[in-house]
Amino acid sequence: MRYGILLLGLAFLGCARPDFRDSSLPSEQRAELLLQELTLEEKISLMMDVSKPVERLGIKPYNWWNEALHGVARAGLATVFPQSIGMAASFNDSLVYEVFTAVSDEARAKNVYYASKGSYERYQGLTMWTPNVNIYRDPRWGRGIETYGEDPYLTTCMGVNVVKGLQGVNDGKYDKLHACAKHFAVHSGPEWNRHSFDVEDLPLRDLYETYLPAFKALVQDADVKEVMCAYNRFEGEPCCGNKRLLTQILREEWGFDGIILSDCWAINDFFEEKGHRTHKDAPSAASAAVLSGTDLECGSTYESLIEAAKKGMIDEKAIDRSVKKLLKARFDLGEMDDPSKVSWTKIPFSVVASATHDSLALKMARESMTLLLNKQNVLPLKRGNLTVAVMGPNAKDSVMMWGNYNGVPAHTVTVLDGIRAALGKGDKLIYEQGCPCVGDDLLESVFSECKSEGRPGFSARYWNNVNHEGKVDVETRVMTPFNFCTSGATVFAPGVNLTDFSATYNATYVPKASGEVIFDVYSFGKGRLLVNQKEAMSFYNSHGGNKQSYALQVEAGKKYDIELQFEYLQGDAQLNFDMGFKKKVDIAQSVNAVRNADVVVFVGGISPSLEGEEMGVDLPGFKKGDRTSIELPEVQRNLLAALHRAGKKVILVNCSGSPVGLVPETETCEAILQAWYPGQQGGRAVADVLFGDYNPAGRLPVTFYRSIEQLPDFEDYNMTGRTYRFMKERPLFPFGYGLSYTTFTYGAATFSKQTVGSEDNLSLVVPVSNTGSRDGEEVVQVYLSKVGDEAGPVKTLRAFKRVSVPAGKTVNVHITLSKKDLEWWNEGTHSIQFCPGEYQVWIGGSSDEKALSKYAIQLK
Incomplete structure (x- = not known):
């Protein structure tokens, strides 16, 4: 039968004892009534992010895991707003509230759509695991891009408005959505050791003055419904089993009565060899987490609570306390009831990626633009017989603009697109990429020349098994070079398993020019590349990611059928793929290509493919998503210096989610615009600033240091010498700084x-x-x-x-x-x-x- 509450007639309910199906009852009473109907095994099955159905009671499945960091994430079409750190640069918390009101509208509409199809998968529910209100204490931390900066007060203001926008106002009976404050607490890198790291000897003042204020405000001022505990240990105890954090501070001091949930697979870290090793096995770890206050696990270790309860390691009453909170939350959201009774289900799907939300994305992108340098008022540029050269690795990279934890917009305006559209009559544009973000190999991609079924891009078919067997589970399309990675629990596509899946990608390539095309595959998994139905290359990487390439001589106008197959092996799967004509960076040639330009707009910086959550990246300056150097990558510095020596006026548009040590660039560039990862309308916002159609007013939510020499040890959580609040030296650009016209x-x-x-x-x-x-x-x-x-x-x-x-x-x-x-x-x-x-x-x-x-x- 279809899952859903078994709605009983009023005659049945009339004189009978109260029933959890009766939507007129308070949600807490309904939760208590339902709790009494459940077996121990059923209760425990409801305590994990993949909440199983209880068919005998008509309880449908529910997946607690959804994301909305800067737009509904990882569930296909959605409006993509600027990355969180960019929104913080707006210093406009009321606009943040508007943004997340729009996000919550899209989330509700998408949930209604999925539920109407009987789909209850990850990234389709009503519980959004955002905002990240950790303090960005060190610019090397890859996940700092998800935060609202280094200041507790700014973070608090932004975080409170995120929660209020997401959760909305109760309609008199039901909540719109539930938000989640994460990651509690004292959590801000490094990424490479987060599963075993212990924050020890932290001064009490730093704890309460820096690391906790935003969480406290979200609990007490914004009524956030969920709090996610962190991976690391604090004072010897894992955060998701930390009595001081979860019981003493969160529950007793602050009075939080909502749901505490674990970060994903954090309970495994209690006992696994590469984790904290504070507990001997899964039952003891799961028991400790629940007894400390963690109600919901992202993961499956809580399955061992059945064994723990039978062995007397945990009392069923403790399990009941957690399950009752989970049931109450589902009743509060109307998720258990007839959708027609829930006012929020009336939000039409047409709000998703709507023109109104696109305009809001543009407004937020404009307000995030932060002008750092403007020598002799070189900006704004004056239209009219102006030749503009657009260069740099991020100039036409739409994926970079989406940041991380993102949805997929209907259309993205790249910086190149924005500048081209902004040119006036008689103006000319030259495009010359010049260099990649990192390294000296430049791939002139021909991905855009590939089509499948007559449409741009690769067709993608996914099976939720590793053998490409049976009915295809998900069919979709990939429009840009592949950049898939399940690190941070990101699926390859909505509806695809995080593990144990396989994929086949197909397209036809008709070259416009003859020559040697390089197929680059970086993978953690196994698979093969086929050209015209013949295997050209196979790969099998089971101990981390590895890059392989295949060279193919192609003839202009000839048709080549390309197929890429992939199968999950273990750990975090990764598949990056692009194809094109490869050449070495030639700085002299690139400088010569723009010799006639009046001004060079160099769109550089870094990328969400380099900085982020526990990534499989190990390149010069980067380690597992963190940064080991905060300067621009060397190849970009060298090209900017060469342009300067050639006498070119250079405007640097720096795209990053973290502070960059731009000391050399203050000499080689006439202007620097910090554009962050600006979302789907970012290219227009950048162009509006460059040409003076918008007067920038963004301000830095983080200190821009000169180099890592100004920073304490990355693993030291003591605030001495950190951020503008405790720093004695002079930074490159201070917190709160930004120029105007x-x-x-x-x-x-x-x-x-x-x-x-x-x-x-x-x-x-x-x-x-x-x-x-x-x-x-x-x-x-x-x-x-x-x-x-x-x-x-x-x-x-x-x-x-x-x-x-x-x-x-x-x-x-x-x-x-x-x-x-x-x-x-x-x-x-x-x-x-x-x-x-x-x-x-x-x-x-x-x-x-x-x-x-x-x-x-x-x-x-």
């Missing part, structure tokens, strides 16, 4: 009072004048420091407001510092509270003291 000056701020009591708020009025010739936006930033607190932050952000100021006008910006905003660390009580003393309020346009005015206040 106009200029702003600040008048003297007025305060509602100079002496503030423990129950008072402090109101400020800051006059901001636009002294330039065009309208612009300024981000007013308010920092706080405590006089005499040598161990505390140099200064720390406590308020910000992005405001529009017309040219030649002055706007009075009203800001209120609440009682909470004025709290400080009390060394005597080891807590954050109202602490009497002398303080300084810093107001200006960045964290750099030269950009700030200082005011004294007294707390009594």
